[in-house]
Amino acid sequence: MTEKLSDETRGPLLEPLFAAGWQMVEGRDAIEKTFVFKDFVEAFGWMARVAIWAEKWDHHPEWSNVYKTVEVVLSTHDVGGLSALDAKLARKMDSLAE
């Protein structure tokens, strides 16, 4: 079952993400990152690949796109904060953007 990250699991899951450019959202138990691509085709192509994983895992991002830039916020609505699913989707986003 999905549950909110505990104090023990939080560090090991989030620290590698912070090192990869993710950061906490001000005033929310959520993480955010801005991805910048070469152009719109690259940006939306990445979103399409992410979308398939998000649907497969039934865990969807909050995201906005302006041309080559995609701003992402991840949090788990059902638990009111960060869960392991957010870390999993964040890692997938990073790997798909490489």
Added chain:
Amino acid sequence: MTEKLSDETRGPLLEPLFAAGWQMVEGRDAIEKTFVFKDFVEAFGWMARVAIWAEKWDHHPEWSNVYKTVEVVLSTHDVGGLSALDAKLARKMDSLAE
């Protein structure tokens, strides 16, 4: 060439869009609309179809997606406000959402 909508062309192009649920963005010469779909697959599927037209016309939306909801803002960066391209893309978005 793309140019900012004149006082004469503005009404005829924008009124039908206002009737279809578009509205002016506060403090900006831009239009916005919120599209709500059945679920994420429907929402992102629509975005993918819009994305292809946007790239084909080299005119891209500012948009954000949270699960089944997509918020769109249209404006033409090159002219610092609304152009006929925005009306064209807005109509395409509406027809693809039907």
